Each structure stands twice: as C-alpha cells, then as structure tokens.
Amino acid sequence: MSFLAGLNDAQRRAVDHHEGPLLVVAGAGSGKTRALTHRIAHLIGEHGADPAQILAVTFTNKAAREMKERLELLLAQRLAQSQYGQPWSTLPPVEQRQLRSRIYREVTKELWIGTFHALFARMLRYDIDKFKDSEGLTWTKQFSIYDEADAQSLVKEIVTQELQLDPKRFEPKKTRWAISNAKNQGWLPDQLEANAEGQRGKLTADVYRRYRKALAANNALDFDDLLLLPVQLLQQNEQVRSYWHRRFAHVLVDEYQDTNRTQYELIKLLVTDGKDPQVYNNWAGRSVFVVGDADQSIYSFRAADFTILMGFQDDFGDQQSDEATRTMVKLEENYRSTATILEAANALIANNSERIDKVLRPTRGEGELISLTRCDDEIAEAEAVVHRLRMMEAANPELTWGDMACLYRTNAQSRALEESLVRWRIPYVVVGGLRFYDRREIKDVLGYLRLLINPADTVSLLRVINVPKRGIGKTTIQRLTDAANQLGIPLWDVVSDPEAVRSLGGRSAKGLLQFCELINGLREQLHNTTPSDLIQQVMERSGYVSELITEGTDEAEERRRNLQELVNAGLQYQEENDEGDLEGFLASAALASDADSKDTAADRVTLMTLHSSKGLEFPVVCLVGLEQGLFPSYRSLDDPASLEEERRLCYVGITRAKERLFLSHASERRLWGGMREPAVPSVFLSELPEALVQGEIPRSGGAAIRREQRLDRLTRVDRDQPSSAPANAVRRRQAGPAPGKRWSVGDRVLHSSFGEGEVTHTFGSGEKVSIAVKFAGMGPKILDPRLAPIEPIDR
DNA sequence: TAGCACCGGGTTTTT
C-alpha cells in the first residue's frame, strides 16, 4: 500500500516532495489535511524519516489531535498489510488495537504536532533557563501561562496601583492590546517607546516595561511570549538554535496564511538555522512544507499576515515562474462542495483586490440553489432557520442534526438561535463563547495547581488564597502584599513564613496558616501522583467541593459537575500523553480553545462563529445575520482592507457547506435587550450571482456596479446555461499600466481608492505577476497589476 | 470580613 494511492496529481506532488522547501497553495476543500497527513506518513514510511524529527504546526489543538489520529490509522493500516498480509478492516479488534498502540509508541508519541503556542511552550519547558533577557528578567521551567484575563488584570494593577492612572482614561484592555500588538511585531518596550507617539504612547511603553517585569516576577508568560521568547532565544543562543534545527529536519505548517511575523521568524530560525533562506542550501534530508490559502486569511486582528504566504516563493522558492516552479504546488480541485456553492464562493472572493488568482474547480454536481431569506428580526430569523433545519431533517433520512451548522459573525448571535432550538427540542451545541477552562470553578482549581508548581505565581495565589472562604480579607492581603513588595520577594514567601503571618495576619493568621499547610501538603504529592489525582485532591482538601455541596443550589451542582469534568480532562490528558506531567496538563488547559473540548461526533446541530468554523465542513450550513454593520462588521465599513478580510470570512463560511447553503438577514435587529435597529442587507449578498440564488438578492447601488465590473473575471464551470454570464459584460477599463510593464520594488503607483503607494514586493513572474504595495495608513496590499485600478507614477 | 444591592458599561473575531 502506498501513501500516494488515491491522490490527484497535485496532491501527489505535494505528498511525494522529499527535500527542500514547498509551498502548497490549497483552496478550500481541496484535500490539504489529507496531503499533510499522507505526507507525514510518507516521510516516515517511505523516506525513513525519524518521527522525532518532524514538527507539524496546526491551527488548533483539535486539528492536531485529529491529524495524529488519522496518521495513526494510516500507518496502522499499512502495518496490517505488511505484518498480517491482510486489510485492516478484516483484522479482529484486539489486533487492531495492538497495531495502533505500537504505532503510538513508535511514531505518534514522538511527533511534535500542535499549535505554534503549544509547541513552543513545550520547547520553552526544555530551554527557558538558557534565555538571556535584555533587561535581566528570568523565568524557570515551572513558568505559568497567563490567559487573556490574567494578563489584563496584571495590566490593570499596573495602571491603577503602580502608576495611579485613571483606568477610565487609560483603559487596561486597550493597553493590553497595544502591548500584545507590540509583542507580535517582535518589539520590546524600548522599541515600542521609539515608535510611540505622544505622551500616551510613552506611557504605554512604560506599562509594557512594568508588565514584563510583573510577568517575570510571577514566573509567568502570556500567549505572545510563548512565541516571542523562543524567537529571542534562538537568535541569541547558537547552541540551542543548532540543536532544534538539527532536531526538526522536517517542518510542516498548516493554515500558513494566518501566521504572523513572529511565527515566521520561528519557522525561519528552525529551518535555516538562522541563515538567510535565499542562500540556505543545506537541504539534504530536510524540508519545510507550508500549506495555506490567502483567501482564507481571517486573523489579521491577531497580527496574522498573509503576505508571508505570498512571499514564500521569494524567500525559499526556486525563483522560477508559476508554470516551471518546483517549490510550489496548487491544489485547486474542490472535493467538498457542490458546483453552485463553489461558484458563489468564487464570485464573492473575486471582489477582493488583495489576492493572487486562484479558482476552485468543482468535482461534484451542480447541487441545489443557495437559499436566501429575509426576516423581520433576529427572532424571526432564528425561527426561519430552525424551520428549515426541521424540514430538511424530516425530508432526508440520511441527514442528521450533526450534519447541520449555523454560522454567525459574533458569539452574541447564538442566543436567538438557541432559544428557537430549545423551543423545538432540537439538540445543539454551541462552540466558542465561554471556554470550559474559563469557568470560575475551573480557574480556581487550576489556580491551586499553578501555585503548587510555581510558588512565584502571585496572580494564582491571590485567586485562591481565600477561595473557599478562610477569613482572609482585603486588608490582610494588602498588608502581606505591601510587605512582599518592600522585601522584593514573591507574596508566597511572606505567606508561607509563620513569623510574618503571625505579625501581619492579625485575626486572619489562623486561616493563613491553614492555607499554607494545605499548599505544602499538596506540594508533597506533586511528584508522586498524576494530574487527575492532584485535581481531585485539590478539590477535596481545599474544601472547595464541600462548600459547593453545602451551598446546594443548582448552580453549585453545575459547578461540581464541571469540576468532575476537569478530573476527566486530566484522565484524558494522561491517556493521550504517556509521560504527561502537571506542567504539561496546565499548558494544555491554558492553550485549549472551546472548540477543542467539544465533541462534534454527537448528533447535534453545531452553532459557532465563522472564525471557529475554519477547517470544518458540514452538509448543511446556515449563514445568518448578513447585514451591513454586523457582517461585515461595522468596524470594517470604512476600511477597505478590513472589508476584504470580512469578505474572506464570508468566503470561509460559504465554503464550509457541502450540499446546501442557507443565507439569511433581518430587516431589524435588537442590540441588547432594548431598542430595535433597522438593518441594511450585507454588501456580500449583492456580490452573489443571481442565477445561483433562490430568493431575492437585495442590491445596493455601489456594490452592484462593482459586481458588473467583476463578472468577467468569474470562472464558470460545469453549468450548462450560465444565465448570468455576461455576454456583454463591461470589460475592465484599461486604467492599469501597459500590460508589459515590469514592476520592481520601489516603484510608485496611484490607486483609485487607496491613493499613492510604493511597491514593496513583487510575486511570481511573467504574465502572472502580483505586487505588494504599501499605501499610507494601511498594511501592505497585494494587487494584480493587470486588474487593479492603478497607474505608475514617474519619478 | 462577608453579603447584598445598585450602577454602569459593553459586542467582533481567538491562540
């Protein structure tokens, strides 16, 4: 059995690629996950690659888990063939299990598969003590990972306590965001200060400096640090870098369009050992393999930058034309959706100027028309959607609730849908919103665990010191904190000193001593028991569970169930990770998303945001709330670049659907509780070809004109009578430069809506050249010079 | 120190 069997040409080229760099441009539903898993199997099975030398980056933990599972099955199937000479499916379950566990021990356990954050958190647990900070800050292997809420409370404390600023004027949330942005650019406080404007910018840099110090004092890292520290470490320490470079001979990155600069730096450092990719040539037994689709880049708010994907050929490529290149493969055949759905998606995305031409070619039949419904308000919309789902479920015996999904722009939109689903007793699951690990009781127990491992973690200490109640109040805590600050030691060192407690604790001394005893007692267990057992012990010995039992309310009961679920999560972690320790469990908890913990196999309708739907597919998809200001979001309406991102998001939503797609919008929407707001239909609706849609497409003036201009770019496929194909379509005006114009970096252009800009990159060659242009006040734009309304400016 | 009542503000999207 070959891992190349059953693949199309392009997929085979991708999977078979052995050494050197390869960019796989993979449209939605083109089998990229398949290409990735088969490639890993092929590397191990055919090229004899050592599993421990493979690093595979996925976008979610769930994707990582699924990839491991698929890989395990793939390799076990092959082993079945070579060991027993018979197909997998004919083996008795006992032997199937044996083979799988052997594959686990020898292969999947050794692989490093996960998100950037999870993988590099893991790397830091090996090497963080070798990190030399420019400001002398230090961390140890026992570091805590702070989530957004922890990070924000730290910032808030700095703003209000240390700097005594008014949190209304100097919002912690915005400040935290600014710091995160700086980190994602790879900036330290000095660089932020240098780039800052005005008093406010200087102050932000000051908060950033103090925030880093506070993190180090807590021996904690935030999400951004999990990427930034490894970059700095690999840059500064040749030995460490060379170790990881040799270790990971094969690097694979999925969803490459959503990597940011820091992540890109990491990839480069690992792959080329810090050398310039353009001159690096030591590819014997090594490869870098990235997969992505610029049209599905939807995380720029998190500093993702799809020009990185577009620049891959420049950095790593062989500098050949698209036709001749051996460092790029395009997967354009779509195996997921009906031709109708794909055509709609192609038509929509053609309205973006920032892209490189790529078409999804259907392999399936035409399918049903897309349905479009206008409703009075969000309640009527929910009812209409649920009605549709019920009709479909009743009429199609092969269709189950689990085949259906409702996608929306914002989490808040789930409520109306949930109410309707409850009314009709339809099982559903909401993905996103409040994470399991963000629940209060879960964070409390995890707080204990973090404190056990990392005594310097004052944020966690403060979280649990009086939970459940031990009579340790605000004044006591303030006194202890002051003492710790004066001595420059962690709060725990004060709390755990009986002398200090007796002199400072006052009436709380008893509670404090009790608390210390509890923590010290638990800490003794730390190294001779499992994570799940420790969770159980914390729950019981802290009195947390008994307090919940005493409370006796429904809510307390719910919390107790959640805690039981946490024990199960611990058990599951131990099962999946042979040598899994508490540090590893806490890291996985900190980095888990809600989607990771949701069981999608159950027969329930799935409700989630468009962002969470990336990478998934459903036979039936309902896309709701297609209204100006909601989708596209109001923050994108006056910014062309963000509007294009919203359009990509819509493209992602549409391409999730395999068979049927329902679109809806409401003419009125209630914001929160109170007043109704009239709503205008989304511009995206007017960009869909009429012939594909059942129901009236609302046309707004400007958008309709743009659509006319774009129609000639649509590729129509497999349709006998493309009624909307414009025989007399307006040809694009020849505003562009002469077709033969050769662009080079530094050229200046005038764009009809973005104004004047400068060419910063060129991509591709020959006829298929694209350029990146930096316009004032926005990120770089990728333009097709043959199509974009630009003119060269002579200098 | 803890519990309760009241107020005000917030909606993109997430590792």
Place this chain on the structure above:
DNA sequence: CCCGGTGCTA
C-alpha cells in the same frame, strides 16, 4: 441583557 465592580451594612 448580563457581567463585574463598588459601596454600604451587619
């Protein structure tokens, strides 16, 4: 509407 934060009282 729902959360968290604040301030008052026992």
